[in-house]
């Protein structure tokens with residue numbers, strides 16, 4: 001039952017913090033029958049005292065896109081620690097044999113983690129020192145805490161969706177940090193109203209979730225950018241589409257959109273994090289075609 005309680009605790013944390021969870025809340029954990037249960041610890045493979053099988057595995061923030069997904073869409077997790085701590089890896093082997101669900105944490109940045117659960121270890125390959133991790137549908141958990149046998153296709157699909165969500169959360173975290181939590185058009189600083197917009201979409205071959213393919217935009221400017229009402233030239237000048245510029249309406253249109261025509265995009269300090277001009281050029285051509 002501890003695991004189910006842990007998943008419920010994560011649900012609550014996600015309602016408060018969204019997809020980026022603070023280390024402090026994970027390390028303090030929750031109280032279960034009088035015992036404090038931290039969900040994350042100093043070691044990558046974490047087992048709280050009251051359990052005999054680990055409850056979570058964690059990847060380092062220094063490798064935020066790390067622990068690659070294979071062609072099968074499943075995650076790889078490297079064996080942890082020194083030979084002296086081989087009990088950590090043995091713990092994961094037990095989790096695999098006894099089908100115990102775990103939490104997979106991915107470090108996005110110092111003190112900030114994404115999480116997938118329930119995760120299960122589905123393979124152990126000593127030749128490459130890696131475990132294979134899949135994500136399960138939470139509804140499939142049986143009351144006895146085992147995980148029902150599901151067909152491979154479904155498991156891969158669920159894992160792919162979960163990992164994609166994790167990548168998007170990492171992208172948002174990095175883009176917003178680069179732009180110091182403000183809209184690059186209007187400078188709005190309300191994090192809950194900010195998105196990380198893709199310059200080129202996921203489906204484009206250059207549409208990968210890296211900061212130079214991102215813009216920090218408030219909800220209204222994100223929607224306007226996606227709808228080709230607002231365009232960004234490769235020299236970072238903002239343009240509002242002609243027909244919208246000519247409209248007469250209330251203050252939202254006037255101050256929210258029209259006033260930004262001809263303005264300059266606010267970009268991060270570090271040149272390496274600036275929006276990529278080549279990608280902007282491609283996106284700008286699409287805006288022009290819509291004009």
Ligand SMILES: [Zn+2]
Nearest residue numbers: 183186218221
């Ligand atoms: Zn804005």
